[in-house]
Amino acid sequence: MKFVIQRDNLVQSVGDVMKAVTSRTTIPILTGIKITANDEGVTLTGSDSDISIESFIPKEEEGNEIVEVFETGGIVLQAKFFSEIVKKLPMDTVEIEVQNHLQTVIRSGKAEFNLNGLDPEEYPHLPQIEEGNAFKVPTDLLKTMVRQTVFAVSTSETRPILTGVNWKVENGELSCIATDSHRLAMRKAPLENDNGNEYNIVIPGKSLTELSKILDDNSEPVEIVITDNQVLFKAKHLLFFSRLLEGNYPDTSRLIPNESKTELVLATKEFLQAIDRASLLAREGRNNVVKLSTVENGVIEISSNTPEIGKVIEQVQSQSNEGEELKISFSAKYMMDALKALEGTEIHIDFTGAMRPFVIKPLHDDSILQLILPVRTY
Amino acid sequence: MKFVIQRDNLVQSVGDVMKAVTSRTTIPILTGIKITANDEGVTLTGSDSDISIESFIPKEEEGNEIVEVFETGGIVLQAKFFSEIVKKLPMDTVEIEVQNHLQTVIRSGKAEFNLNGLDPEEYPHLPQIEEGNAFKVPTDLLKTMVRQTVFAVSTSETRPILTGVNWKVENGELSCIATDSHRLAMRKAPLENDNGNEYNIVIPGKSLTELSKILDDNSEPVEIVITDNQVLFKAKHLLFFSRLLEGNYPDTSRLIPNESKTELVLATKEFLQAIDRASLLAREGRNNVVKLSTVENGVIEISSNTPEIGKVIEQVQSQSNEGEELKISFSAKYMMDALKALEGTEIHIDFTGAMRPFVIKPLHDDSILQLILPVRTY
Numbered sequence: 001m002k003f004v005i006q007r008d009n010l011v012q013s014v015g016d017v018m019k020a021v022t023s024r025t026t027i028p029i030l031t032g033i034k035i036t037a038n039d040e041g042v043t044l045t046g047s048d049s050d051i052s053i054e055s056f057i058p059k060e061e062e063g064n065e066i067v068e069v070f071e072t073g074g075i076v077l078q079a080k081f082f083s084e085i086v087k088k089l090p091m092d093t094v095e096i097e098v099q100n101h102l103q104t105v106i107r108s109g110k111a112e113f114n115l116n117g118l119d120p121e122e123y124p125h126l127p128q129i130e131e132g133n134a135f136k137v138p139t140d141l142l143k144t145m146v147r148q149t150v151f152a153v154s155t156s157e158t159r160p161i162l163t164g165v166n167w168k169v170e171n172g173e174l175s176c177i178a179t180d181s182h183r184l185a186m187r188k189a190p191l192e193n194d195n196g197n198e199y200n201i202v203i204p205g206k207s208l209t210e211l212s213k214i215l216d217d218n219s220e221p222v223e224i225v226i227t228d229n230q231v232l233f234k235a236k237h238l239l240f241f242s243r244l245l246e247g248n249y250p251d252t253s254r255l256i257p258n259e260s261k262t263e264l265v266l267a268t269k270e271f272l273q274a275i276d277r278a279s280l281l282a283r284e285g286r287n288n289v290v291k292l293s294t295v296e297n298g299v300i301e302i303s304s305n306t307p308e309i310g311k312v313i314e315q316v317q318s319q320s321n322e323g324e325e326l327k328i329s330f331s332a333k334y335m336m337d338a339l340k341a342l343e344g345t346e347i348h349i350d351f352t353g354a355m356r357p358f359v360i361k362p363l364h365d366d367s368i369l370q371l372i373l374p375v376r377t378y
Numbered sequence: 379m380k381f382v383i384q385r386d387n388l389v390q391s392v393g394d395v396m397k398a399v400t401s402r403t404t405i406p407i408l409t410g411i412k413i414t415a416n417d418e419g420v421t422l423t424g425s426d427s428d429i430s431i432e433s434f435i436p437k438e439e440e441g442n443e444i445v446e447v448f449e450t451g452g453i454v455l456q457a458k459f460f461s462e463i464v465k466k467l468p469m470d471t472v473e474i475e476v477q478n479h480l481q482t483v484i485r486s487g488k489a490e491f492n493l494n495g496l497d498p499e500e501y502p503h504l505p506q507i508e509e510g511n512a513f514k515v516p517t518d519l520l521k522t523m524v525r526q527t528v529f530a531v532s533t534s535e536t537r538p539i540l541t542g543v544n545w546k547v548e549n550g551e552l553s554c555i556a557t558d559s560h561r562l563a564m565r566k567a568p569l570e571n572d573n574g575n576e577y578n579i580v581i582p583g584k585s586l587t588e589l590s591k592i593l594d595d596n597s598e599p600v601e602i603v604i605t606d607n608q609v610l611f612k613a614k615h616l617l618f619f620s621r622l623l624e625g626n627y628p629d630t631s632r633l634i635p636n637e638s639k640t641e642l643v644l645a646t647k648e649f650l651q652a653i654d655r656a657s658l659l660a661r662e663g664r665n666n667v668v669k670l671s672t673v674e675n676g677v678i679e680i681s682s683n684t685p686e687i688g689k690v691i692e693q694v695q696s697q698s699n700e701g702e703e704l705k706i707s708f709s710a711k712y713m714m715d716a717l718k719a720l721e722g723t724e725i726h727i728d729f730t731g732a733m734r735p736f737v738i739k740p741l742h743d744d745s746i747l748q749l750i751l752p753v754r755t756y
Binding site for chain 1: 456459462463466467468482488489490491492493494651652654655658659686687688689690691692693694
């Protein structure tokens with residue numbers, strides 16, 4: 001294998017596939033990046049066996065030559081060293097050549113690196129996925145849907161299925177649901193090119209977080225292909241494979257209350273900042289818990305109290321406050337996570353009593369919902 | 379005590395004194411910030427008993443009222459909570475009032491914090507320093523001198539004196555020297571207002587690092603007052619006290635060779651980047667060691683080799699190369715630290731053989747010097 005490549009394109013692609021590479025793997029060859037060159041261009045692959053990422057660098061793009069391939073072939077190079085080397089090369093172009101015994105020379109200007117490579121034949125094959133049944137989601141919408149749900153997955157392995165996000169495609173709509181059993185986040189969006197297929201899968205939260213980091217912010221469609229145990233996201237020059245979590249995701253629909261006894265409308269930012277302040281003195285005590293009480297004339301009071309340090313109390317004017325009086329305690333962290341995930345300047349909170357889960361939504365928008373279980377403090 | 383203060387000024391001052399506060403102290407009251415208000419303004423103090431910082435906020439500055447004091451007095455508040463609270467207050471002004479039993483109320487807009495305070499009488503007194511014998515150094519020069527030397531202090535407590543920087547005032551000149559016994563950094567500067575006093579002290583490296591962070595980038599003079607066991611840096615509205623290290627600093631003058639057998643002149647940036655690249659494959663092996671060899675026609679070769687990973691070799695064209703041929707090995711990290719500390723686009727290196735310390739200076743500038751001991755690799 002021998003090719004000359006624009007360094008900036010190589011650095012970008014290496015950065016992308018590195019997101020899948022971990023040094024904590026039991027399969028030594030996965031600490032490497034696979035590089036293959038053919039007549040179309042150069043392909044890089046990184047994998048930790050849960051996530052696999054393939055980035056393609058075409059021979060030319062928009063009339064500019066990016067790669068010149070002199071000899072096709074492949075090699076696997078230690079990811080940690082290769083990624084640092086390409087970042088620090090002195091010139092705009094890089095020559096990469098595999099010599100005898102997998103010895104690989106990386107040349108740029110007067111700098112010459114010799115790296116011991118590994119046999120690309122020994123690199124695991126990526127899953128073969130039939131591409132017939134793809135559906136498409138615009139990149140920016142996909143990233144938003146991930147951001148609005150993935151924070152709510154469980155970080156505990158007690159119930160592994162809860163470390164993933166439940167994706168359902170049904171009636172031309174994609175819904176994403178995550179819960180750690182203390183709070184739940186849900187976001188729905190209609191599919192523009194519904195192909196009539198129905199899916200119900202659970203994607204590891206970590207995979208979605210890494211996917212979000214790699215995708216550019218644009219409105220180009222990402223093709224999504226789902227099989228029994230894999231999901232493939234296809235963006236421009238990029239393939240992102242993730243394994244799926246096995247098992248049945250709990251039915252969360254019955255958790256979401258249909259009625260409400262106290263309804264609040266609040267300015268999102270003002271409410272978020274008041275919660276943030278109250279949490280400062282709640283951090284040490286009972287698991288970061290703050291209290292919300294309705295007062296009168298639409299005023300609510302946010303407070304917390306850690307006797308050994310001090311207490312804080314703040315009044316917030318709601319835009320509307322209907323129904324029963326209420327005193328309720330909840331995790332400030334869960335509330336802040338939920339408020340940050342919502343879009344819109346005003347939110348609507350539906351309470352059904354101090355011991356029941358409550359629902360936060362943007363005003364006049366049913367596509368997203370955040371649910372939080374209160375904390376018993378009396 | 380009761381005063382109303384501009385939040386931005388309070389945040390800035392709290393940030394400054396926080397640099398001295400540590401949660402790992404055996405004296406509980408030092409986890410707090412002392413706040414005192416008198417007719418001139420408000421003073422904040424933080425200390426870890428090695429470093430003490432006092433920041434003064436005047437009643438008014440440039441015609442703008444910053445503090446209005448309603449009642450003089452003092453309090454000590456938990457630094458960790460107080461500093462987070464002031465950053466997150468909702469309005470531009472803050473009211474702080476000490477009530478009964480050291481209970482302190484912090485009010486801003488509709489947010490009200492109650493913190494349990496501590497008795498300010500129990501806060502340790504800062505050192506009393508006679509201000510007769512100050513000398514002055516412009517702030518930006520002081521920060522540069524610290525930056526160019528402090529990185530070379532020892533991080534090991536085997537010889538505690540080497541964890542400090544040796545400051546000497548002699549013949550109207552300030553010299554700063556740091557060494558960890560593998561490398562040495564020295565910077566000199568003439569004093570503009572020499573008062574004839576001579577000093578020879580050792581200031582903890584950590585103190586100088588924190589001092590640098592607090593000082594603004596300007597050319598205002600910092601007054602420096604030295605006593606038997608303390609040094610005081612006085613900047614505008616800021617007092618920075620540090621204890622001195624006890625013991626005699628080794629005489630480093632005999633370490634610096636007077637002659638040279640091989641002399642190189644190199645472009646600083648090009649040389650630094652070549653060392654940086656060579657260090658990529660040196661990191662795993664023998665303590666980050668790279669090799670420098672003179673070739674011919676003024677070319678030098680930078681290389682490193684870690685058999686299990688690979689090797690790197692790079693040629694650099696020197697601007698001048700006089701004297702004997704040379705092959706020498708040294709720590710890439712020490713070389714990069716030294717090159718980053720030097721100012722100027724070209725450097726001069728004087729070698730006196732592969733086993734002897736060598737000296738790096740900017741071309742045509744004797745006010746700064748970096749010395750590195752080579753590593754034996756043959």
